[in-house]
Amino acid sequence: MVLNYIWVSFFIIAFIVGLVRLIFMGDAGIFPEMMNSTFDMAKTGFEISLGLTGVMTLWMGLMKVGEKGGIVNLMSRAVGPLFSRLFPEIPKGHPASGSIMMNIAANMLGLDNAATPLGLKAMTELQELNKDKDTASNAMIMFLVLNASGLTIIPVSIMVFRAQLGAADPSDVFIPILLATFCSTLAGIIAVSVFQRINLLNRVVLLYLGGFTVFISLIIWYFSTISQEKVGVISSVAGNLILFSIIFSFILLGLIRRINVYEAFIEGAKDGFNISVRIIPYLVAILVGIGVFRTCGAMDFLVDGIGKGVAALGFNTDFVDALPTAFMKPLSGSGARGMMVDTMKQFGADSFAGRLSCIFQGAADTTFYIVAVYFGSVGIKKTRYAITAGLIADLAGAIAAVLIAYLFFH
Numbered sequence: 001m002v003l004n005y006i007w008v009s010f011f012i013i014a015f016i017v018g019l020v021r022l023i024f025m026g027d028a029g030i031f032p033e034m035m036n037s038t039f040d041m042a043k044t045g046f047e048i049s050l051g052l053t054g055v056m057t058l059w060m061g062l063m064k065v066g067e068k069g070g071i072v073n074l075m076s077r078a079v080g081p082l083f084s085r086l087f088p089e090i091p092k093g094h095p096a097s098g099s100i101m102m103n104i105a106a107n108m109l110g111l112d113n114a115a116t117p118l119g120l121k122a123m124t125e126l127q128e129l130n131k132d133k134d135t136a137s138n139a140m141i142m143f144l145v146l147n148a149s150g151l152t153i154i155p156v157s158i159m160v161f162r163a164q165l166g167a168a169d170p171s172d173v174f175i176p177i178l179l180a181t182f183c184s185t186l187a188g189i190i191a192v193s194v195f196q197r198i199n200l201l202n203r204v205v206l207l208y209l210g211g212f213t214v215f216i217s218l219i220i221w222y223f224s225t226i227s228q229e230k231v232g233v234i235s236s237v238a239g240n241l242i243l244f245s246i247i248f249s250f251i252l253l254g255l256i257r258r259i260n261v262y263e264a265f266i267e268g269a270k271d272g273f274n275i276s277v278r279i280i281p282y283l284v285a286i287l288v289g290i291g292v293f294r295t296c297g298a299m300d301f302l303v304d305g306i307g308k309g310v311a312a313l314g315f316n317t318d319f320v321d322a323l324p325t326a327f328m329k330p331l332s333g334s335g336a337r338g339m340m341v342d343t344m345k346q347f348g349a350d351s352f353a354g355r356l357s358c359i360f361q362g363a364a365d366t367t368f369y370i371v372a373v374y375f376g377s378v379g380i381k382k383t384r385y386a387i388t389a390g391l392i393a394d395l396a397g398a399i400a401a402v403l404i405a406y407l408f409f410h
Contacts, residue, residue, distance in 0.1 A: 064268020
């Protein structure tokens with residue numbers, strides 16, 4: 001519903017601005033330009049979606065190998081001790097605990113097809129424990145914010161879009177996204193814990209969160225001590241090494257578990273092809289809307305206004321061109337994806353704005369969509385502070401994305 005309002009607003013604003021430019025400014029070319037943009041962006045959306053097929057097929061095949069090899073189960077066991085402290089209201093051994101851990105593990109691996117059903121199952125099981133059926137429980141809110149913070153180890157779709165749009169090294173945003181999404185998740189956990197008065201000074205919680213925070217801080221500190229050229233080289237080499245190591249571990253684990261690795265790959269690859277085809281109408285729709293919004297001048301007016309405000313405060317304004325992706329992300333995943341693609345198309349996939357828009361896209365998930373789907377599936381009407389905590393996570397991720405992008409790419 002939110003995306004519907006946004007998409008319609010693009011055309012309404014474009015039409016009004018176009019009339020103003022035609023009547024009061026004598027700009028006779030504005031409507032031909034907007035019509036041309038609809039055709040150009042529709043063609044771009046189709047070409048990008050079609051070009052995604054090969055790479056998306058490859059990654060979905062590899063992900064299926066990892067899933068069948070048991071990597072999701074291993075990850076869920078690894079975070080089990082932490083989750084038992086973050087969800088104190090869930091009885092020990094309750095099925096909801098397993099579903100939550102499996103959902104988070106699937107999300108971290110970018111397995112959306114597996115993560116969503118597991119998430120809905122977890123929410124249904126949490127509703128069984130909920131005493132007030134139309135009001136979100138503490139456990140439901142913590143689970144939702146963990147999803148909204150978008151912690152992802154392998155941002156497959158972002159790297160695929162970068163490859164399709166001509167990035168020299170599509171995975172150069174891998175480590176920056178990992179750092180930004182960790183900041184988003186940490187902020188979300190802290191926000192919910194403050195509302196719920198969860199003791200974050202617990203030894204187990206400190207070991208997990210403190211350990212990860214120290215590790216991330218050391219990475220950021222190290223990159224801040226070396227030259228920009230070395231940052232780019234080390235980030236690229238390390239990112240690609242980690243990614244290939246993950247692929248190798250998926251295949252190795254599959255062999256150890258004695259699954260048919262090739263058949264598992266083919267099964268997942270079929271899903272990749274289907275996903276690439278399914279996103280064509282969505283990508284075309286949002287890119288056409290963004291195209292007319294930008295061509296009429298409304299997008300430039302908005303971004304220039306923010307840029308002037310930032311410049312007046314004495315800050316560097318290079319990040320401003322990527323902000324539309326950050327603004328759209330809490331509202332609509334496909335809308336933010338369209339903004340990311342539009343930014344890379346306009347400024348270049350390897351431009352600062354292009355890379356930053358990718359980090360924005362990977363830093364957090366779509367808060368309002370997740371609230372609507374997850375709470376709506378079990379009839380929750382009173383969300384309490386869930387949206388507030390989710391937006392805190394989104395803001396933390398966006399701020400971290402800007403700072404990390406300057407560290408790595410500026």
